[in-house]
Each structure stands twice: as C-alpha cells, then as structure tokens.
Amino acid sequence: MLLQTLISVQALNDALEQENTVILDCRFYLVDHKKGRYEYEKGHVPKAIFVDVHHELAGKETELTGRHPLPEQEDFADQLQRWGIDQHSRVIVYDDMGGAIAARAWWMLSQQGIETYVLNGGINAWQQQGFPISMDNVIPERSFYRYQVSFPWQITEQKIVENFELDSFVLVDARAKDRYQGENETIDPVAGHIPGAVNRPFSDNLIETGEFKTKEDLLREWNDVASSGEPLVHYCGSGITSCHNVLAMNYAxxxxxxxxxxxxxxxxxxMLKAANITS
Structure with a gap:
C-alpha cells in the first residue's frame, strides 16, 4: 500500500483555511536543540505548531536504545491530542532540510492511519515563492479524539540480528557516504556500518533546491537499490533521516x-559492549 507523500507549497496555501488542516513545524538541529524553537519564533508557516523533535517525536535515550527511540505509545497518543489531531485531520509537516526531519513525523503519523504529507521544499520553498510568514505562537485546541497508537513499521535490534541468519531483508543506510564508510564519525562512539548494509544517502533523493527529484528519477534509482528483490529496511544514525528514504520510495x-x-x-x-566483554 502506497502512502500519501508530498504536498506543494501552492496546495498547502490552498489548504490553510480548511478547518481540518494541521501544520507541524519540525525544524531541528542536532548540535543545538534550542535552535528549532528560535527559528520558529523568527517566522513560520501560518497556523504551524512548533514540534520539539527531541522530546515530542522521540522518547528518552537509555544505554540500550539509539539516540532517538520512539516515545511510549500512550505518550504519543497524548501528544497527538495536544496537537489537536483527530480522525478528520489532514496533517502537513515541514522543516528546512528537504524533509530530512519532517519525514520522521510523517512516518510516525502515517502508521496511525493519519493523512499526512511532507511539504516539498519545506519552509525554504514556501518563502521563496512569496507565501506569508507568521510569528504567532500557535497553541492548538486539544483534540477529544484519542488514537490507539502503535508502531508496526519499526524493526527492532533483535530482528536485525536474526536477519544475519534469515537474510529476509536488505538494510539501507541513509547516512552520508563518509559516515557509512567509517571515515568521518563525529556523533557516535564507533564508526562504520551494520554488516551487509548498502548505502543510499537521503540527500540523494533531493535536487539542489531541497525539493525531491522527479518520481521517474527516484523510481529508477531506487529500483537499482532494490535490485535483489528482497524487502528493504532503512536505518541512519538515530532513526530520523532514514524515514526520508521511506518517503522517497513511496513518492516514487x-x-x-x-x-x-x-x-x-x-x-x-x-559493538562497544561486545568489545568490553572480550577485552
């Protein structure tokens, strides 16, 4: 089943006055968690609600998780209500990185059955085409509807381990080539990639403007990635930009x-734990 994927800035502008439209500003910067809110306050798409990616699209990191684990299901159900999302909502998410961050929200909401789109080109395209910017701090009215949240599209670490024997899917690493090759790791304590994974940087889905390549180009490129015929499972550094590859495939x-x-x-x-045990 293909998912809803992208929306143009013109289509978003047309949807602004529709009562069921919910807009989420997902700007996030790994090295400065306060910058997203700062950029939102400087100006955002009218009606857009600021999303704290680190806390509202992720749970608390532990010694056993990655940097951005999924939130608890009940916590995310609460969050959907706080954003005013109900069964009639049409949600549009954006960032200023070609959808690299917003795709995480898109992926999380889509698997709840919520009609969700990523703004193609993000706020940069919105501004470049002369659409209005707001500095209002949007506080939505809480929804009465409560979703029964689940995350059926997540793959666990155990499934990755089992796949070394089962070989039932191909891992696709969405990080830049140098990080995949272990040449420039400045974030995580170990460099390299999961054995057997192929590399498809999420940035390869985009053209220079930060908008997505054509469906035809993406289809050709992703068919090359999926040439083995096995299902693909996506990953990245912390489970955020990998969602961009899921988005690109559906768009294609x-x-x-x-x-x-x-x-x-x-x-x-x-890997660190294993190294400590054997040392």
Missing part, C-alpha cells in the same frame, strides 16, 4: 515502510 511508487529505529547509534552501543 514503491511500497516501503520499515525502519530500524535504533539505527547506528544503538548498534554502536552493541
């Missing part, structure tokens, strides 16, 4: 949904 017309949320940041902890 290819079914995809599975993400190893723990990603390299969890796998690196596993």
């Amino acid at each position: 017309g290819l079914s995809a949904s599975k993400v190893y949320v723990g990603s390299w940041s969890q796998w690196a902890k596993r």
Whole structure:
C-alpha cells in the first residue's frame, strides 16, 4: 500500500483555511536543540505548531536504545491530542532540510492511519515563492479524539540480528557516504556500518533546491537499490533521516515502510559492549 507523500507549497496555501488542516513545524538541529524553537519564533508557516523533535517525536535515550527511540505509545497518543489531531485531520509537516526531519513525523503519523504529507521544499520553498510568514505562537485546541497508537513499521535490534541468519531483508543506510564508510564519525562512539548494509544517502533523493527529484528519477534509482528483490529496511544514525528514504520510495511508487529505529547509534552501543566483554 502506497502512502500519501508530498504536498506543494501552492496546495498547502490552498489548504490553510480548511478547518481540518494541521501544520507541524519540525525544524531541528542536532548540535543545538534550542535552535528549532528560535527559528520558529523568527517566522513560520501560518497556523504551524512548533514540534520539539527531541522530546515530542522521540522518547528518552537509555544505554540500550539509539539516540532517538520512539516515545511510549500512550505518550504519543497524548501528544497527538495536544496537537489537536483527530480522525478528520489532514496533517502537513515541514522543516528546512528537504524533509530530512519532517519525514520522521510523517512516518510516525502515517502508521496511525493519519493523512499526512511532507511539504516539498519545506519552509525554504514556501518563502521563496512569496507565501506569508507568521510569528504567532500557535497553541492548538486539544483534540477529544484519542488514537490507539502503535508502531508496526519499526524493526527492532533483535530482528536485525536474526536477519544475519534469515537474510529476509536488505538494510539501507541513509547516512552520508563518509559516515557509512567509517571515515568521518563525529556523533557516535564507533564508526562504520551494520554488516551487509548498502548505502543510499537521503540527500540523494533531493535536487539542489531541497525539493525531491522527479518520481521517474527516484523510481529508477531506487529500483537499482532494490535490485535483489528482497524487502528493504532503512536505518541512519538515530532513526530520523532514514524515514526520508521511506518517503522517497513511496513518492516514487514503491511500497516501503520499515525502519530500524535504533539505527547506528544503538548498534554502536552493541559493538562497544561486545568489545568490553572480550577485552
């Protein structure tokens, strides 16, 4: 089943006055968690609600998880209510990184059955085309509807381990090539990639403007990645930008949904633990 994927800035502008439209500003910066709120306050799409990615799209990191584990299901059900999302909502998410961050929200909401789109080109495209910017701090009215949240599209660390024997899927690493090759690791304590994984940087889904490549180009490129015919499971550093590859595949017309949320940041902890045991 293919998912809803992208929406244009013109279509978003047309949807602004529709009562069921919910807009989420997902700007996030790994080295400065306060910057997202700062950028939101400087100006955002009208009606947009600020999303604290680190706390509202992720749970608390532990010694056993990656850097951005999924939140507890009941916590995320509460969060959906706080954003005013109900069974009639049409949600549009955006960032300023070509959808690299917003795709995480898209992936989490889509598996709840919520109609969700990523703004193609993000707020950069919105501003470049001259659409209005607001500085209002939007506080939504809490929804009465409560979703029964689940995350059926997540792949656990145990499934990754089992796949070394079962060989039932191919892992796709969404990080930049140098990090995949272990040449420039400045975030996680161990460099490299999960054995057997192939590399498809999420940035390869985009053109220079930060908008997505054409469906035709993405279909051709992703068919090359999926040439073995086995299902793909996506991962990255902490389970955020991997969702961008899921988004790109669906936009190209290819079914995809599975993400190893723990990603390299969890796998690196596993490697460190193993090294300590054997040393």
